[in-house]
Amino acid sequence: MNAPQAGGSTRTRLAELRDLREEVMRGPSEKATQAQHAKGKLTARERIDLLLDEGSFHEVEPLRRHRATGFGLESRRPHTDGVIVGWGTVHGRTVFTYAHDFRIFGGALGEAHAQKIHKIMDMALAAGAPLVSLNDGAGARIQEGVTALAGYGGIFRRNTRASGVIPQISVMLGPCAGGAAYSPALTDFVFMVRETSQMFITGPDVVQAVTGEKISQNGLGGADVHSSVSGVSHFAYDDEETCLEEVRYLLSLLPLNNRELPPSLPAGDPPDRRCDVLRDLVPADGNRPYDMRQVIEEIVDDGEFMEVHERWATNVICALARIDGHVVGLVANQPQSLAGVLDIHASEKAARFVQLCDAFSIPLVTLLDVPGFLPGVDQEHDGIIRHGAKLLYAYCNATVPRIQLILRKAYGGAYIVMDSRSIGADLSYAWPTNEIAVMGAEGAANVIFRREIAAADDPEAERAQKIKEYRSELMHPYYAAERGLVDDVIDPAETREVLAAALGVLRAKHADLPARKHGNPPI
Numbered sequence: 001m002n003a004p005q006a007g008g009s010t011r012t013r014l015a016e017l018r019d020l021r022e023e024v025m026r027g028p029s030e031k032a033t034q035a036q037h038a039k040g041k042l043t044a045r046e047r048i049d050l051l052l053d054e055g056s057f058h059e060v061e062p063l064r065r066h067r068a069t070g071f072g073l074e075s076r077r078p079h080t081d082g083v084i085v086g087w088g089t090v091h092g093r094t095v096f097t098y099a100h101d102f103r104i105f106g107g108a109l110g111e112a113h114a115q116k117i118h119k120i121m122d123m124a125l126a127a128g129a130p131l132v133s134l135n136d137g138a139g140a141r142i143q144e145g146v147t148a149l150a151g152y153g154g155i156f157r158r159n160t161r162a163s164g165v166i167p168q169i170s171v172m173l174g175p176c177a178g179g180a181a182y183s184p185a186l187t188d189f190v191f192m193v194r195e196t197s198q199m200f201i202t203g204p205d206v207v208q209a210v211t212g213e214k215i216s217q218n219g220l221g222g223a224d225v226h227s228s229v230s231g232v233s234h235f236a237y238d239d240e241e242t243c244l245e246e247v248r249y250l251l252s253l254l255p256l257n258n259r260e261l262p263p264s265l266p267a268g269d270p271p272d273r274r275c276d277v278l279r280d281l282v283p284a285d286g287n288r289p290y291d292m293r294q295v296i297e298e299i300v301d302d303g304e305f306m307e308v309h310e311r312w313a314t315n316v317i318c319a320l321a322r323i324d325g326h327v328v329g330l331v332a333n334q335p336q337s338l339a340g341v342l343d344i345h346a347s348e349k350a351a352r353f354v355q356l357c358d359a360f361s362i363p364l365v366t367l368l369d370v371p372g373f374l375p376g377v378d379q380e381h382d383g384i385i386r387h388g389a390k391l392l393y394a395y396c397n398a399t400v401p402r403i404q405l406i407l408r409k410a411y412g413g414a415y416i417v418m419d420s421r422s423i424g425a426d427l428s429y430a431w432p433t434n435e436i437a438v439m440g441a442e443g444a445a446n447v448i449f450r451r452e453i454a455a456a457d458d459p460e461a462e463r464a465q466k467i468k469e470y471r472s473e474l475m476h477p478y479y480a481a482e483r484g485l486v487d488d489v490i491d492p493a494e495t496r497e498v499l500a501a502a503l504g505v506l507r508a509k510h511a512d513l514p515a516r517k518h519g520n521p522p523i
Helices: 010-026 030-038 044-051 111-127 146-162 178-186 204-211 217-221 223-230 240-253 292-299 344-359 377-381 384-397 412-417 441-448 450-455 459-474 492-506
Strands: 058-060 083-090 093-100 131-135 168-172 175-177 189-193 198-200 235-237 305-308 316-323 326-333 364-370 402-411 427-430 435-437
Touching: 044 083, 044 093, 044 131, 044 240, 058 111, 083 111, 083 240, 093 111, 111 131, 111 146, 131 178, 146 178, 168 178, 168 240, 175 178, 178 198, 189 223, 189 240, 198 217, 204 217, 217 223, 223 235, 235 240, 240 305, 240 316, 292 305, 292 316, 292 326, 292 364, 292 492, 316 344, 316 492, 326 344, 344 364, 344 384, 364 412, 377 384, 384 412, 402 412, 402 492, 427 492, 441 450, 441 459, 450 459
Parallel strands: 093 131, 131 168, 168 189, 175 198, 189 235, 326 364, 364 402, 402 427, 402 435
Antiparallel strands: 058 083, 083 093, 305 316, 316 326
């Protein structure tokens, strides 16, 4: 488009504005759009259209251009400056968003680009509405030097101020290298798309130059790596359409901000529905595995839940679901993976999830079948004490309604850490198959009756007898209930009904923490 001319009638000016807006909407060129599509990637505007309700997007600063000079920048001043920002609705509720436009400067961040993002982040926080970033950028714009780096600093500061106030979701739809990777790491959820999105601090070339290791971009920081190895990504999908649809679903489970409750829906699934299948689903033998996901499916509305970090630290399950139409956060040991023990990664995963739920007024239901913490030199040397304390701190600090349900094993410190009554659970229930103890009967008998077993004519028979004795004295299913540490022992078939009633009565819970600037959690 030619440079705008001074003077002219209002109609002339309106025609000029219309042409300018059409040019902005088209983007830099058809060739650039084709190149984006050839990589299996959508354009920024196509992504926004998938994220938001149809026709709801309101763009901010579409005519913004950079003011930088040098290195040829003064002759390249495209509108939007490579990022599209604004707000719209998802399922009728306000959501703010920004999307890097890789067709312009490779989505790289410069001063004007950063200021647009700062503006929309400030608006989201002021309006009390979620922020979704659609990331597809080449990092800082090298030609703009330190001003680009300062732009990232402003984003990081705003991410931190918004943490726990509004939901922040990062959707990785292209490369994200260097310091740019820290903004997603500061947000509540990270989504990635296989093959097309990567995150790393130093790229493959730098890694090879420094360490001699040769690795591809996806091998270093692709979606599968971050969703199953590093734990940086919470969700990974095969295509952008599915990814953005799941972002919409996640937003339907979250409140707009920390002053509101999560959205509730009319419950089509009766809260008093019996779960008879649970009587047989969980084996009474504590050494036999089963899939905890099947238990969750029986308990929640319509068997529907959204698992967070599904492929990382698989020995613990963290999920969002609804019970009687109201959103709950579920934390559950998974006996199919490492027998459901807690280890460093599982503790970190569950702790972050508990903190998220507490920040956004999502009640917590904790399902226990845990044999303890994972023993081992590596776990101890890598700080299982410190990392396990993160989960303990998160639960102790949480003021939302908290319900514990013990299905089977609940041994040692892991029982305490998994939201026991002693650390503040509002209600604790157990199935008749529960075993709550310092350790398993076999280990306990070996410690307590070591001398008797060693002195017996038949040590194995004596050991078996002492195991039976310990189990009958201290591990029968009503031992904790008799001492007020479990509120009731329930029929597994009534689990959904009991949880729905308990959540209902706790919905108005109000609890205050002592006045303080902030706590000092273990790191």
